Amino acid sequence: MPLIERLNRLFTRLEASMQKERRFTADAAHELRTPVAAIKAQAQVARAACGEAERNHALDNAILGCDRAAHLIEQLLTLARIDTLGNDVTxxxxxxxxxxxxxxxxxxxxxxxxxxxxxxxxxxxxxxxxxxxxxxxxxxxxxxxxxxxxxxxxxxxxxxxxxxxxxxxxxxxxxxxxxxxxxxxxxxxxxxxxxxxxxxxxxxxxxxxxxxxxxxxxxxxxxxxxxxxxxxxxxxx
CATH class of the missing domain: 3.30.565.10 (Histidine kinase-like ATPase, C-terminal domain)
Incomplete structure (x- = not known):
């Protein structure tokens, strides 16, 4: 019985961990879609713009969207490598x-x-x-x-x-x-x-x-x- 209980606890932790990672993946996908959609929208505005000022404003907003996406990707990569770097804290x-x-x-x-x-x-x-x-x-x-x-x-x-x-x-x-x-x-x-x-x-x-x-x-x-x-x-x- 003790072995079965330990195995059950292990399986429970594994399932919780997998659910957590699935939520993280879904959240990450959602967060990445937001700046990508914004960049696409601003690019469309720039293409349809009649004047230079309107075009430049849309392009500036698209660049800001790229910056946000790049920052998010950098943070996601940092999260992914933290545990591999954490083996030596001495x-x-x-x-x-x-x-x-x-x-x-x-x-x-x-x-x-x-x-x-x-x-x-x-x-x-x-x-x-x-x-x-x-x-x-x-x-x-x-x-x-x-x-x-x-x-x-x-x-x-x-x-x-x-x-x-x-x-x-x-x-x-x-x-x-x-x-x-x-x-x-x-x-x-x-x-x-x-x-x-x-x-x-x-x-x-x-x-x-x-x-x-x-x-x-x-x-x-x-x-x-x-x-x-x-x-x-x-x-x-």
Whole structure:
């Protein structure tokens, strides 16, 4: 009986996993159809346009649709390779060094959207991690914050440690997320109601999966000031 029970539990987990993957595939197909349909519509508008201004406007919208599709595909590929990269999370990594590298790489794109990136002062903190995955995690957190914060404001990264825990936080000045939706924002393809910024709906899902691989936890909360959002990854030292 114990063997049969274990087999039944295994089959149940496998079935749940397969259902989850089927839902993900269906959701991904739906998400990809949306920008592709938009690109086709704008191309048709451009072809039928009578004036240069109308044609250029439609072409600009088509390019934006291509950018959205490319971002979604990149996120889907990232999700697909996370688990293969997560076999080794034992390298000693300095959080501030990695944060500074990621910020330097993203800063030009953020500045083009009139958003400044900052790394707050503090002591270096070392954790055991996979540095490739950690960079992906931080890049997604910062990218998500830049997309939702207000222009002419800052997104700041802070790194602290206390009581055997290391905290990596990314903070913004955006509209925040209603408390009732906080528990769902790390679900794949989930976008909070009223979200106007473009995005794949996969960023926080990627972050959450990488945190799980590292035995870390994800905390999402409003800023203490009441404006914006703070997303913190908590590592055990």
């Amino acid at each position: 390298e000693a990594c300095q959080l501030r060094v990695i944060a500074a590298e990621v910020i330097a790489a993203i800063a030009p794109a953020a500045l083009s959207q009139h958003v400044r990136l900052e790394l707050t002062e503090g002591a270096e903190v070392e954790v055991r991690c996979n540095p490739v995955l950690l960079r992906i995690l931080l890049r997604n957190l910062i990218d998500n914050a830049v997309r939702h914060t207000q222009p002419e404001t800052s997104v700041w990264v802070s790194i602290t440690h206390q009581q055997g825990l290391a905290c990596l936080s990314v903070n913004d000045n955006g509209p925040g997320i209603p408390e009732a939706e906080l528990a769902r924002v790390s679900e794949r393809f989930y976008r909070p109601i009223g979200t106007s910024a473009s995005g794949s709906g996969l960023g926080l899902s990627i972050v959450n999966r990488i945190a799980e691989i590292h035995g870390a936890s994800l905390r999402i909360a409003p800023q203490i000031s009441g404006a914006g959002l703070s997303v913190t990854v908590v590592f055990k030292l």
